[in-house]
Amino acid sequence: MFGMTDDDDAIELLKRDHDEVETMFRQYEEIRDGATEAQKKDLVAQICDALTAHAKIEEQIFYPAARRALAQPQAKGLLDEAAVEHQTLKDIIGRLEAASPGDPLFDAGVKVLSEYVKHHVREEENELFPKVKSSDLDLDAVGRQLAERKRQLEGRRRTSRSGSRGRRSRSEDRAATGASPRAAH
Ligand SMILES: [Fe+2]
Numbered sequence: 001m002f003g004m005t006d007d008d009d010a011i012e013l014l015k016r017d018h019d020e021v022e023t024m025f026r027q028y029e030e031i032r033d034g035a036t037e038a039q040k041k042d043l044v045a046q047i048c049d050a051l052t053a054h055a056k057i058e059e060q061i062f063y064p065a066a067r068r069a070l071a072q073p074q075a076k077g078l079l080d081e082a083a084v085e086h087q088t089l090k091d092i093i094g095r096l097e098a099a100s101p102g103d104p105l106f107d108a109g110v111k112v113l114s115e116y117v118k119h120h121v122r123e124e125e126n127e128l129f130p131k132v133k134s135s136d137l138d139l140d141a142v143g144r145q146l147a148e149r150k151r152q153l154e155g156r157r158r159t160s161r162s163g164s165r166g167r168r169s170r171s172e173d174r175a176a177t178g179a180s181p182r183a184a185h
């Protein structure tokens with residue numbers, strides 16, 4: 001899905017995700033004033049699902065790999081900030097997922113999420129990714145891991161969408177990746 005290919009290295013894959021989410025936010029701006037509540041809800045659900053999957057593959061695979069590859073204290077600071085920003089993103093996503101598009105603050109919530117994502121993406125693309133690129137991290141190998149994990153998450157999402165929109169718990173996610181709670185950040 002989303003034109004993902006196995007040839008993407010880690011940074012290409014993550015940037016492609018960023019671009020796709022940005023496109024969906026632009027679509028929301030375009031339909032915002034004329035769309036039905038159901039259309040809005042559906043597009044926002046797609047945005048939230050894409051962001052949640054993206055955050056997971058970064059937290060479970062890319063950030064830990066970057067942490068291992070980058071020794072400088074400045075890089076640690078960037079990765080710590082990124083982890084904190086993901087927490088804020090998840091809070092905003094959780095509120096939006098629970099809200100009705102009929103809520104007078106719904107559009108503002110989507111806008112705030114879009115601006116926060118823009119800020120976070122800018123830091124990743126302008127500060128973190130160049131550092132990772134100049135390290136000796138094997139970006140092709142990490143890219144394959146990210147693609148594989150993303151496929152698993154998308155498969156699970158399709159399954160849960162066809163039933164109820166159930167979500168796996170954090171402990172189930174950890175069980176799936178063998179990651180420890182600390183390694184998730
Ligand atoms: Fe991120």
Ligand SMILES: [Fe+2]
Nearest residue numbers: 014058121124
């Ligand atoms: Fe990202």
